[in-house]
Amino acid sequence: MKLKFAFLILPQIHLMDLAGPDQAILEAIDFGADFEIEYCCLENGVISTAGLPIAGLKHFSEVRLNKGDFLIIPGSNASYLISDTFKKNTDLFHWIIKNYHSGVQLVSICAGAFVLAECGLLNNIPCTTHFKRTQQLQELYPKAKVIDNILFTQQGGIYTSAGIASGIDVTLHIIEELKGSYFAHLVARELVVYNRRNGNQKQESELLGFRNHIHSGIHKAQDWIVENINQKANLSELAEIACMSERNFTRIFKKETDITVNDYITVIRKEKIKEFMKNPDLTRLDIALQVGLQSERQLSRLIHSN
Structure with a gap:
């Protein structure tokens, strides 16, 4: 229903x-x-x-x-x-x-x-x-x-x-x-509403952060990262998704989001880990693989990093 x-x-x-x-x-x-x-x-x-x-x-x-x-x-x-x-x-x-x-x-x-x-x-x-x-x-x-x-x-x-x-x-x-x-x-x-607002302006989910821009190519690359966080993100592939050269993509990504590509991937991984940790059926290794990591040790290191 x-x-x-x-x-x-x-x-x-x-x-x-x-x-x-x-x-x-x-x-x-x-x-x-x-x-x-x-x-x-x-x-x-x-x-x-x-x-x-x-x-x-x-x-x-x-x-x-x-x-x-x-x-x-x-x-x-x-x-x-x-x-x-x-x-x-x-x-x-x-x-x-x-x-x-x-x-x-x-x-x-x-x-x-x-x-x-x-x-x-x-x-x-x-x-x-x-x-x-x-x-x-x-x-x-x-x-x-x-x-x-x-x-x-x-x-x-x-x-x-x-x-x-x-x-x-x-x-x-x-x-x-x-x-x-x-x-x-x-x-x-x-809806072209890039700046999501919560009722009391509390901190938004990181999955929605760094999206307050209207650059379609960067949005496409960010979408790919979120949807394929279990895969290794290749800079040349991301640049191709954004229809840019690698150098230009790296520069424009930082300009539009105020964060580097690698730091953005780390942010998304951490947010996804938080979601997966709520599922009691997933082991720590399962979660690591779901976010593109190879071991529980890598998962722990990422969780406790600043």
């Missing part, structure tokens, strides 16, 4: 709050992720804040979600979400709450946090929304632990994010949790 990402399309939706996460998931599917996307609405004939009509959507009550699926609530006009008109939709709130208690994970983009707050699901947990609305969210829902100046939060199967771009950030974070850091990098690169 495929993992479902359902988007709740509310009236006066902000199109970019929908489009960013939606495209990230679509790219993940194109890269082979076993995901599916479904859309639903509160009422048919939704008009976005830009005036674009969206029709032909299922009513939310027709959508069936299973444990582990995701319900994503893109932001709509906050004035609408805090209005008495919207707050009368108790059936919608009960549906969201029921799904959450059934193990469905919830994601709000921007002002979508007001929907989760109205459901009482942000009580006593960290959350965020657009910086212009954090104070209002806190005042209207004092039990929520609203955090300023953060891109996204995650706790207990509930994710909240700030503005448009952070909706992509939190979606990439979810993809990374599900499919791994390198897979998330591939999706980010397809």
Whole structure:
């Protein structure tokens, strides 16, 4: 069974709050992720804040979600979400709450946090929304632990994010949790989002480090290194992959990544070792061979090197 990402399309939706996460998931599917996307609405004939009509959507009550699926609530006009008109939709709130208690994970983009707050699901947990609305969210829902100046939060199967771009950030974070850091990098690169951002700007995985550039040849070489770390990387082959001479490749690699090719390979090996060490079925020799080393001794030396 495929993992479902359902988007709740509310009236006066902000199109970019929908489009960013939606495209990230679509790219993940194109890269082979076993995901599916479904859309639903509160009422048919939704008009976005830009005036674009969206029709032909299922009513939310027709959508069936299973444990582990995701319900994503893109932001709509906050004035609408805090209005008495919207707050009368108790059936919608009960549906969201029921799904959450059934193990469905919830994601709000921007002002979508007001929907989760109205459901009482942000009580006593960290959350965020657009910086212009954090104070209002806190005042209207004092039990929520609203955090300023953060891109996204995650706790207990509930994710909240700030503005448009952070909706992509939190979606990439979810993809990374599900499919791994390198897979998330591939999706980010397809979106031309080279500078991945974590919710609290904590240190990123080394598999995503040294990628904040747009040189396609260097990216190709880095991809080859990550995907073939069990093989010995030949400088001439890497240069050929990047469509450069060896001398130019060495120079451009250092210029774009601020690290040498050999040091980059070492970084990737160390990161891969960390991942493999979590697998109790792999021996230390197995791990050594998986990262292109010949012995446990070489593995130990690399692990304890600075």
